[in-house]
Amino acid sequence: MKEITGNLKQDVKDLLGESANLFTDFLKRGVCTVRAVSDKWKDFARDISTAVDTLMKPPFGKDGPEAPAMELSPDAEPVVTVVESIEEHLPIGRQMTLPQANEEIRRLDMQYQKDEWTVQPVKVKIDYTRNGQTDRYWLPLQIGAGGGLLEQMKARLDSYRTDPEMVSRLFDTIPEEHRAAFEAELTPFVNENVNELSTGLLHYFHRHCDIAALAQQFDAQASVLPEKEQQSFREGAEKTVVGLRRAVNTGVPIEQPAVQREQTPVPVQPETQEQPSAGEKLRQSVRVRLREIKETGAGQPAPVKVRVRPHRAGR
Missing domain, CATH: 1.10.10 (Arc Repressor Mutant, subunit A)
Incomplete structure (x- = not known):
């Protein structure tokens, strides 16, 4: 017994x-x-x-x-950590914010394609706070065959959504006597999560990249302001950026942006009207982008074109 x-x-x-x-x-x-x-x-x-x-x-x-990190601030950007790599510019353990990682991987990917280097696999994990809870997402990447981090994430999820065989192959490691039962029980779970990642998490990541781009615009705008106005503007810009990040992380929208530089237009006769200066064009661009982020909140990111090229030997 x-x-x-x-x-x-x-x-x-x-x-x-x-x-x-x-x-x-x-x-x-x-x-x-x-x-x-x-x-x-x-x-x-x-x-x-x-x-x-x-x-x-x-x-x-x-x-x-692999438990999610617990020390993330509610207004922090997602943190990307390289966990598997032989690419010298992406050593294991390197950490970047999500917007930084997205651009770095896009840059490396373009370089690999330009020089026809052999595609290199890289795996990263992303720690973030969403809906007030910390979580972690792992993402396999192919440097030289897929674009930036978010482009590759979208392409991977689209593949699982459109190709049932890819989902079925997830169960290949299960012994044959249990495989059918595991697949029947867990395939709906996988499909549900892939859909949520595609329509939810990917959009959340795009929002953080949008906010990072807005922060860069604020910085550029501050640099063209009179010196006596720069400090107060930068302080207001920082409050706005932090508020936007917190709103995206918690799901609670902010009430009013801290940066507003609306100016009352001065009537000008058409024949004497001057073109706006570079500084004013930048101010207008910032106002428009801030309004878009504030109003759309969970608006859909722009479509991403993904280029997939065959592997090439030699580096």
């Missing part, structure tokens, strides 16, 4: 191990966030055994190494 009981416990533990490995694979292939994986695995594993908490502690669990 002890031998039978021992074998039964081992079988259950093996099954839990298979499911934990599968969910970890979901995470690292970019089809789920850590919180989504952790919550689903708890329910799924308890259907296998009520002793799951003592038999198995997956890496994405509460105290595991």
